[in-house]
Amino acid sequence: MRFLSDNAAAAHPAVLDAIAASNRLDSPYDGDEWSLRLDAAFSDLFETQVRALWATTGTAANCLALAALCPPYGGIICHRDAHIEVDEAGAPGFFTGGAKLILVDGPGAKLAPDAVSAAIGRIHKDVHQVQPRALSITNATEYGLVYNAAETAALGDLAKAQGLRLYLDGARFANAIVSSGATPAELSWRAGVEAMSFGFVKNGGLNAEAIILFDMDLADEILVRRKRAGHLLSKGRMLAAQILALLEGDLWLANARAANAAAQALATAAAGRLVYPVEANELFLKASADEAAALRAQGAEFYDWGAGEIRLVTSWDSDPAAVGKLAAAIAGL
C-alpha cells in the first residue's frame, strides 16, 4: 500500500524487454536505430513535425530546454509550487547560467493568465529588473490539476503577446491527456507550446524522458547542451528503446489511465476531504494527525503535506486490491 510517489514504481515489463532487445553493439550516443526513430514516432503522435531527444531525468529535460529558451539574464515565469522552483535544487539557475524564476501564485499550482499578466505588469521595463523571457507551465500540475486545451491556449496567447517562449513540463503529460480528453497536439503546439518534456519515468519507464521540440531550430543548441551537461549517454539506445516501447500500442496511455483510475477510486472514497479536485494521479486530503496515523496503521504509506494534509500518489501499477483497501480505510475514518 505504497502511495508515496509514482517516481519510484517498477518499470513496465515491456520496457525491460525493450532494453534487453536493444542490448547489442550499435552506433554510440544517439546514432543507433532506436534513437533515430524518435523524431518520427513523436511527429506522428503530435501530428506535426517535431524533434525528439531522450534525457534521463525530468530535471535535465526541463532545464536543457529552458536554457535554450531563456538567456542567462532573463526570467522564467512559473508557479511558486512548480517543480523547477521547488524540487530541482536550483537546476534552472545552473543550466541557464543564472536566469531568475519569477514566481506566480494560484490554487493547485495552476497558473491563470490574469495572475501571469499581473506579475509581468509589476516588472519595470528597464535594465535594473530581470525581464521575463519564458513562461513555464506544468500539466498535470504538481497538485494534480489539469490544464485543458482552452486553458493552455489562453496561456499560449498571453505568452505570444508578451514575447515569452512557452515551455511545458510534461512529467505527467500522459495523465493530463487521459484526463482532459484532448490530443497531444491540443495540449502543446496548437496551444502555443514551443518545447516540452514528455515524462515516462513516472508512467512505466525506467529512466527515460523525452524533450519534444516544436520549434525544431532549438535542437542544435540543445544537442550540444545535452552533451555538455553530461547527459549524452553512449548507449542511448537503451533510452530510446524504452520510450518506443511505451509509445507502442499506446501503452503510455494505458498506464496513465490505470493511474488516474486508481486516483479516482480513492477520490470517491475521500470526497469530503479533497483539497483540490482530483484530475490526474495525485490526491491531497485533509486528514488530522490521528487520521493519518490510522491509515498508516492499516499499512498505507504516504507523505504528510503540511499541517493537516496528506498526499497520495497512484501509479500505473497501483495494485487494485491495495487501492480498494485504502479507499475503504479512508471512507472509514
Added chain:
Amino acid sequence: MRFLSDNAAAAHPAVLDAIAASNRLDSPYDGDEWSLRLDAAFSDLFETQVRALWATTGTAANCLALAALCPPYGGIICHRDAHIEVDEAGAPGFFTGGAKLILVDGPGAKLAPDAVSAAIGRIHKDVHQVQPRALSITNATEYGLVYNAAETAALGDLAKAQGLRLYLDGARFANAIVSSGATPAELSWRAGVEAMSFGFVKNGGLNAEAIILFDMDLADEILVRRKRAGHLLSKGRMLAAQILALLEGDLWLANARAANAAAQALATAAAGRLVYPVEANELFLKASADEAAALRAQGAEFYDWGAGEIRLVTSWDSDPAAVGKLAAAIAGL
C-alpha cells in the same frame, strides 16, 4: 569486426539481469537497497573508507567531481588530449562555472611531473592569471597508456607540494588495474588521488559509472551538484545494481582482462606499426590510406586518427574470431 570504440558495446548479461532483479518499488533516488550498498562495496575494493555515488556518464562523473575540487576562478591542469579537454563539449567549464583547463603536452596523453611543474612555473602568481587548483589525470590514458603506482604517486606528490587537488579520470581504470598489476588502492588514494571516476560503461556496464570520493567531505557538495545537474535518477537502483553486478566475483576485472588480451593479440600482429606501446585496450597504428582501405575491405571497422594513423579499440566482448581475423589482416598488410 567492429573496433570503433568500447563505449557502445553490449552490456554484460549479468548487468541486464541485475537491472531486471532491481525492477521493483523501492525508495527513490539513492535511498534504495542497492545504492546503499555502494559505499561498502567500494570501501572493500579500495581497502579504505570511501563514499561512492553513481552517475550515468563519465562526463558527469568527471565534472561533478571537478566542480567540487576547483573553484570557478581556478584552473585544472590536464593533458592536451584529455577527455575533459577534447571530448566533453566544454563540460568542465559548465559544471565548474568557468574554470580553465591548463593544458600540458606529453606523448600518449600521459602527464610527466616535469611537464606539469613547468606549466605551473609559467603562471604568474597574481590575480591576473588563472591559478591552478587541481590536477586531473586519466588512467588508462586516452591513448591507451597506463600510469603505474609509482608514476601516479609522483604526480600525487607534486600535486600535494603545489597545493593542487588530484583527480583521476578512471573511465578505463579497470584496464589500467589489469595492465599494471597494481591494486585499486595503489593507483588511487595511496598515490594521493582525492576523487575519481570509476568507469563501467566501457567495461560491460549499460549506463552506470561511479564517483569515488577518498576525501569523503566532498560528498555533501557533490550530492547536491548531482541533483542540480539533473543527474539524480529517481530509479537509481538500476544504476547501483549494474555496478554491484560488475563488482561481484570481479567481473569487472575479467571483462578488462578480455579487452586487454584482445588488444595484445592485435598488438603482436601490428608490432612494427605501433605509435604507442599497447598497455590497455586501445591501439594506434601507422597505416596508409591504402592499408586502411584494405583492412576495411576485409570487414574491419575503425576510426582514422589523423593522417596515416588508425585507432583500434577492443572491448570485453571482442569476438576472438574477429580479433584473430583482424590480426591476420594486419600482419598481412
Added chain:
Amino acid sequence: MRFLSDNAAAAHPAVLDAIAASNRLDSPYDGDEWSLRLDAAFSDLFETQVRALWATTGTAANCLALAALCPPYGGIICHRDAHIEVDEAGAPGFFTGGAKLILVDGPGAKLAPDAVSAAIGRIHKDVHQVQPRALSITNATEYGLVYNAAETAALGDLAKAQGLRLYLDGARFANAIVSSGATPAELSWRAGVEAMSFGFVKNGGLNAEAIILFDMDLADEILVRRKRAGHLLSKGRMLAAQILALLEGDLWLANARAANAAAQALATAAAGRLVYPVEANELFLKASADEAAALRAQGAEFYDWGAGEIRLVTSWDSDPAAVGKLAAAIAGL
C-alpha cells in the same frame, strides 16, 4: 528641487580634489599608495582588523562578496524588496553562478528574525530544495528604515545558529550610523556581520564603494573574483583616494547627517502621510495623483511609487532652500 535619488548627486568637492591629487603615475591596480591605506583606515573606523577593497558600484560590491559567501548551489535569504533582488538585474545569480535568492517579507524592506526563521523552516533538508547558506540585510533598508545594534545582533545570532553567513548591504550605511547613533562596529562585526559593502556613491563619492571583510580570509578569493569580473581598475588610486577623502575628518558622517536632516525636515511637513517612519534619507508619502501633480507643478521632481504613493530621496547636497520649499508645498496640500 530634485528628489529622485541620491545616486546621481554631484560628488563632494573634496572628492574631486582627491582624484586630481592622485593623478600621477603610481603602481597599477591596487598597489598604489592610496589603495594600500584602505585596510588601516577602515580598521580604525571599525575598531578591529579588516580588509577593505574598493569597487565601482554597489552591485559589484554586494555580489563579489556574496559569491564568496554562498556557493552556486546555495541560497541567500533576503527581503523581497532588497536591492539584490529587485534592482541588480540578476547580478547575484551571475556572480554566484546561479545561487537562489530566498525571499522574505516584512514591512519597510526590513527583516525580522521570526520571518527569517519561518522561511528557513519551510525548506526541506534534502538535495531537492536549495539550502540557505547566507543571509543578506540592508541598512538603511530600501525603504529608509534602520536596524539598530540590537536588531542587527538578533539577526546575527540567528544566522550563526542556522549556519548562515551574514552579509550587510551598506549602500546607505552612513545614514544608518547617523540615524541609529551606533558605532560602525556595533552595526557590523559585533553583531555578527562577516562582510559588507560600505557605500560612498550615494553620500558624496563619485564612483567608489568599499567592500569590508571582517572575515579576512575572504579577501584572497574576492580579489581574484574582482579581477575576473572586470572590476580591477588599473588606476585604482582614483577610487581609493575618494574613499580616503570621505573618511577624512568624518566627511562621510557630515554628508549623511545633512541628508538625514533634510529628510526629517520633509517628514515633519508630511507627518500624516508617511508610509514608513523616516529614519534615513528616504520618504514614502501617501499622495493622490492630483497631489503629486500639484507638487510637480511647484518644481519638485520625484518618483511615483505604486498607486497613491510617492518617494522622495534627499542627499548630502540637498539644497536647504529647495527642501524648505518642498516641505511647505507638502504641508500646503
Added chain:
Amino acid sequence: MRFLSDNAAAAHPAVLDAIAASNRLDSPYDGDEWSLRLDAAFSDLFETQVRALWATTGTAANCLALAALCPPYGGIICHRDAHIEVDEAGAPGFFTGGAKLILVDGPGAKLAPDAVSAAIGRIHKDVHQVQPRALSITNATEYGLVYNAAETAALGDLAKAQGLRLYLDGARFANAIVSSGATPAELSWRAGVEAMSFGFVKNGGLNAEAIILFDMDLADEILVRRKRAGHLLSKGRMLAAQILALLEGDLWLANARAANAAAQALATAAAGRLVYPVEANELFLKASADEAAALRAQGAEFYDWGAGEIRLVTSWDSDPAAVGKLAAAIAGL
C-alpha cells in the same frame, strides 16, 4: 624613467577637467547628457552608425561584448598570448558562462588566417568538441604589432566564411590607427569587425573604455549584461565626459602619436636587440641580466620578459628627456 606599462600613467589634464565639468546632478546611469552623446561621437569617428557604451575596464569591455557574441557552449578563437587568455583571470569564462578559448600561435601575438584556419580544421564537427563561434583579435597586439587594413580584412573574410563573429580588442586601438595610417573604419567594420573595445585608459583616460557595436542589435543584450555585471555606474557621466574629452580635437590621436614616437626613439637606439618590429608603443628587447641591471642602475624601470628579454612600454606622457636618456643608455650597452 618608468617604462613598466601605459596602464598606470596619469590621466590627461583635459580628462580631469571634463570630469570636474560633469560633476553636477544629472540623470543617473547612462541617461545624462554626456552619455547620450557617445553614439553620435563614435558614429562620426567610424563613418557609420554605431552604438557606443562606456565601461570602466578593458576586461569588462572585452568580456561583455564576447558574451553577446559567443554562447556559453561555444568557443572563441584567439591568440595564445591574447589579453583575454593571459591577463583577465578567466573573465571570458565568467562572462560567457563557460565558453572556451581556442588558442592559436603566431609570432608577436598576431593571428594569421592560415593558422586560424588550421585550428578550425582540427576541430571535429560534432557535439563532443566545442565549436568555434567567435574570433577575437587585438590591435595593436600584446607585443606591439599592428594589423593593417588588409590584414584585418583577411581575418574578417575568414570569420565570415566560417560563421564566426569577429571581435576586436582595441585596448591600444589608437596606437594601431596612428601606426597603420588607416582610418578607424578600415581597421574595424569595413574589415568585418562586429564589435570592439576602444581603449582610453592606456591613452590618457582615467578609467573609461568604450564598447563599440557595429552590429547595433547587440546593444540591448549588452546593456543588460553591463548592469548585471555591476558595471552600470550611477554617475556614468564621469565616464562619458572623459571619453568625449579625448575624442575632442583628436586628443586621442595626439596622445597615441606621442607614445608611438617615444617607442620609435627607443627602437632606433635598440636596433639590433628588437625581438619584434616596433609598430606601436611596446618594445621587447634582447638584454642579458647584466644589461638589464645596467639599465636599471641608470634609473630605468621595466619588466623582465622571460629569460634574456625585457619589455619597455611608452605612454602619452613619456617624458622626452627620460626617453632620450634611456635611448642613450640602451645604445651604450
